Amino acid sequence: MKSNESNNLRSxxxxEVQQIxxxxxxxxxxxxxxxxxxQQIMEIASELQISPELVKQAESDWLTQQSEVQQRQAFDLYRRGKFKKRLxxxxxINSFLILADFVGGGTLSWSLYILIFCGLTIFLDIWNTFQSKGEDYENAFQKWNRKHQIKQTINTVLNKWFKGLQTH
Incomplete structure (x- = not known):
């Protein structure tokens, strides 16, 4: 009986309620x-005395957040794909240069300097590609997102235009 009383007195x-x-x-x-x-979400909200308007607003916010998460995942895949291509x-290129250096002189000399210099740029590229926080990442994401939205808008307009041409 004492534990029930202590449970009722907790606040x-x-x-904390949200987390629990x-x-x-x-x-x-x-x-x-x-x-x-x-419907179940609306019933739960009703039991918690949350208005349907707040639930609809929260759902809209959640859908917006999910959309941004998906866009960021697509952006990360795009960056990794570009990195794989550069790699x-x-x-x-470096294989060709090493082969040319070896065939030309029987040893590796000048191609090693190019290999080291290019290796440094690859390590910087790795850092930039897999860094998913910070201002540089945000700027790159915003730039990619604008380009992506422009492409989608152009595709939508062109599709409507072509459908209009087909119906005439």
Whole structure:
């Protein structure tokens, strides 16, 4: 009886409530492999006295966040793909230079200097490619995102234009 009384006297901040409920919901869905419908979310919100408008607003914010997460993942894949291409070019060019140096003189001499210099640029490229925090990353992401959105807009306009031409 004493533990029930102490449970009733406890109080939690809004952030603590959020964290506790988030952990409880996560455990429930892991144990029962359950997903929640929109209606269930609205019922839970109603029980917590959260207005439907706030839930809709929160869902909209969440969808925006998820969209940005997906865009960042696409950007990271794009950067890694570009890096792999540059690494392949580096390997091909340096292999050719080493082979030319070896065939031309029977030893490796001048090509090693080029190999070291290019290796330094590759290490800097590795650093820049896999660094996913900081101002440089944000600037690169914003630039890529603008280009990506412009391409999508142009594709949408062209698709509508071509569909318009096909119907005439």
């Amino acid at each position: 939690y901040s809004q952030e 409920l988030q952990l409880a919901i996560a455990r429930q869905t892991v144990e029962s492999d359950q997903e929640f419908s929109y 392949g070019n580096y390997a091909i």
